[in-house]
Amino acid sequence: MANYSKVEKLNNPSSYLLLSILRLSFFIILSCMYLFINNNTVGWVKAFVIVSMLILFINHFLYYFASLTTQVLTLAVVDTAVTAPYGYVYLGGDYPDLLFLGLVGLFLFMYIEIRAVTIVWFIFVPLNIGIQIILEQHEFGKFQIVMYFVSGTFVVFASLVGSLIRYYQHARSQTALLNAELKKSNQQLIEYSHKAESLSVNRERIRIAREIHDTVGHKLTALLMQLQVARKLQESNSDQSKMSFLHCEELARSALQEIRLSVRDMREDENQRTIKEMLDRLAGQFAEMTDMKITVQVDQEFSVIPDALRLNLSRIVQESLTNAKKHGDATEASVTLQCSEEQIELMIKDNGTGKSEFAPEFGLLNMKERVQEHGGTLQIDSFQEKGFKIHVLIPFKRKPQ
Numbered sequence: 001m002a003n004y005s006k007v008e009k010l011n012n013p014s015s016y017l018l019l020s021i022l023r024l025s026f027f028i029i030l031s032c033m034y035l036f037i038n039n040n041t042v043g044w045v046k047a048f049v050i051v052s053m054l055i056l057f058i059n060h061f062l063y064y065f066a067s068l069t070t071q072v073l074t075l076a077v078v079d080t081a082v083t084a085p086y087g088y089v090y091l092g093g094d095y096p097d098l099l100f101l102g103l104v105g106l107f108l109f110m111y112i113e114i115r116a117v118t119i120v121w122f123i124f125v126p127l128n129i130g131i132q133i134i135l136e137q138h139e140f141g142k143f144q145i146v147m148y149f150v151s152g153t154f155v156v157f158a159s160l161v162g163s164l165i166r167y168y169q170h171a172r173s174q175t176a177l178l179n180a181e182l183k184k185s186n187q188q189l190i191e192y193s194h195k196a197e198s199l200s201v202n203r204e205r206i207r208i209a210r211e212i213h214d215t216v217g218h219k220l221t222a223l224l225m226q227l228q229v230a231r232k233l234q235e236s237n238s239d240q241s242k243m244s245f246l247h248c249e250e251l252a253r254s255a256l257q258e259i260r261l262s263v264r265d266m267r268e269d270e271n272q273r274t275i276k277e278m279l280d281r282l283a284g285q286f287a288e289m290t291d292m293k294i295t296v297q298v299d300q301e302f303s304v305i306p307d308a309l310r311l312n313l314s315r316i317v318q319e320s321l322t323n324a325k326k327h328g329d330a331t332e333a334s335v336t337l338q339c340s341e342e343q344i345e346l347m348i349k350d351n352g353t354g355k356s357e358f359a360p361e362f363g364l365l366n367m368k369e370r371v372q373e374h375g376g377t378l379q380i381d382s383f384q385e386k387g388f389k390i391h392v393l394i395p396f397k398r399k400p401q
Helices: 013-037 045-066 069-083 098-111 113-140 144-235 238-266 275-290 307-328 362-370
Strands: 295-300 332-339 345-349 377-383 385-397
Touching: 013 098, 045 069, 069 098, 098 113, 098 144, 113 144, 144 238, 144 275, 144 307, 238 385, 275 295, 275 332, 275 362, 307 332, 307 345, 307 362, 307 385, 362 377, 362 385
Parallel strands: 295 332
Antiparallel strands: 332 345, 345 385, 377 385
16 A cells, blocks of 8 residues: 655665765766767757756755655656656667666665555566667667666666665664564563562562461460360369360460461471361361361362462361351351362351351451452351351362372
8 A cells, every 4th residue: 555654764874875975976977978978969968968967966865855755756757757868869879878767766666665656667667668679770770689688677676776775774663663662661561570579569468467367366266265264174173274274385386386387488288288188187176176076078089279279278267167166156167168060169157156247357358368369259147146157169170080
């Protein structure tokens, strides 16, 4: 599709200057050759050479100021109009008049790329040569085939060189534009990386706070219960009270260890356990500390469950059991984990007091965030004197063993 807007300039001034000097030098040399070598040149022919040389000289510099395609085409048409007649004025002479057309084609195709102009040009050049051959054959009975072939080849070559220069200029401009866009993209990427780093730091802070709440909070809740039991049994049953204090000491050590693990983010031991082993271990420890009766049912184990998902399921169960004892004074709880073809379903029920209305606290919000990390849903139901029921659904494509 033709583009009649702006033309591209050579963005290398030294290259343009060298090419411009060479072209202008060729025009001057050819014009002087026609003007001075042939002493039999008549007056009107000399006037034609001088006028055409002045026009070519002026147009040569006007190319530099031409910014629109139509302006370049106008200059090229004028150049062609004053150079094409050389072949007819000096018909039958030993002069390379077609070299003028080659120099015109050089600048024409260096500045513009229009298919219609290319077609017209490469029709005009052989047509012009053919007419000169016919006239020369008619006038002199012969024509110089070698001269026409060499001169015609030069016209084609010069036009192709102009096209290659234009292509080089376009490629160079595009490269500069791509480099500028690349620098802009790199700057945006740097800014994005800084934002991502800040977001990752904030996310890590939230994760650590959640881990501390779900692990240390769980241990401290059990520790508080054991201290209450020990205080009540201190006078009536000293042996049992002593055992409670030993449990308290163990819980305090465990809580301290959980803090260290959360801060140092070292969970290799849990990542090596299956989800069933993790839930059985969690239920056994919690039952021992709180005297709750906890049943765990995992209907099927799969070969691959991501570590993050396995850990989050364990933390959800841990927080649910802690809330059941702490807020509902539950004595029994059940944990059911089912894995279907497309999802994982987790259900935690207890027989605590329950609440008809309750506001989500930090622990419940943590559970919701853990579920949302995996694109799942969490539903909490509670009624007065009927305990809590927590239902979790997480999309998961199982991989059978």
